[in-house]
Amino acid sequence: MSGLLGLYNYWIVIILMMTGFYAVIARPNLIKQIIGLFIFQTSVFILFISMANIEGGTAPIIKEGIRLYSNPLPHVLILTAIVVSLATTALGLALVVRIKEAYGTINEDNIHVQDEED
């Protein structure tokens, strides 16, 4: 692909990233923030995998008669990153559950109000 269309993947990824970023900073609801973080993470995965792609290449599993493979290194990095992202998301959600039990709300604004009252 030539011209500006060659950057199309990256631009959409940036839009997705900013969508997630917006949810994290603009939404007071903690679960929504974690979902925003999840969108952000996934868009970073897409960025890496897009960079690994080679036009006309195939999945990096060696087979006779195939000469061009996609770059396996970003795949490895992202594969483990996905599992780690779930582990960190679970930790975040556990914190949300504890906050709900301690404050009775998962809305950031209400939590700040309660903190100031104390």
Add this chain to the structure above:
Amino acid sequence: MEILIDTILLVLLMITGFSIVRMRSLLAATMLTSIYSLLSASLFVVLDAVDVALTEAAIGAGISTILLLATIALTTDREKPPQRTPMLPLIVVIITGMALIYGTLDMPHFGNPQAPVHLHVAPAYLHDTPGEIGIPNVVTSVLASYRGYDTLGELAVIFTAGAGVLTLLGYRTRGGNSMDPGIRKLLILRVIGKLFFPLILLFALYVQFHGDYGPGGGFQAGVIFATGFILYALAFGLGNAQRLIPHQLLRIMVAFGMLLYIGVGIESMLLGGKFLEYNVLADDPVSGQHLGIILIELGVGITVASVMLMIYYVFRSRQPEGDL
């Protein structure tokens, strides 16, 4: 054709992303997040990253959705409208986005084989894998052998996160193995659950041990294995699932997988090699590599499956009795 599918999937991702942010119902947002993951998994297939797609489909669309649902069940599913005007965040987001787009302008174009990322290290992995490691799946060879240290670190992160969730929420033992009356009514879920449970486990074993030859490996297999048991717990109640795999056993398995991985490293040191140098494990280097990769993938699979299932147990055990 690939470009067309890629373009359409990215547009769908964008639409889903916007809808998730706009949704007021967290339940709906969670379901859309699941769709978002599935779309990105499809995109990974189009971009030739089959191993990544398998992981994303199992984790993003599977387990993280279940965890989000469990959290919503423990908290609330309505999001209150924000009190502030969202102007400032919007401006910050637009400026950051503009700066990032400006940064992409001198990036090598998508699919360009001459991009710097393709010129260093990766060709060596692709070239040396058949001779040095002797397995066709280069992703597995890099993950388990060339970069075994990294993977050990990643596994430690997962282990730590599991321990963190356990510390934060604690596990509550609960009496009674009876099935909840609410679940009893869901006949279709139970029949389908019974039918799919063995198939999912079988598939997980295939993904685990076929990871050297095709897409798969310990990370994916571990997650799929945990999904099977989560389906069982959803269909037949948490109590019955825990009779199958008790919580105490999971705690041991979490540590066991980690220890198996480190043990392989130490064993190779004892045999005169370096830490995680599998060449010395057998008579010839290539069978040593095979043995080492199978063992550490098994360690990864055991720890990942146990951590995922443990996190699920912990979240579910918080729910009030009868609410399951």
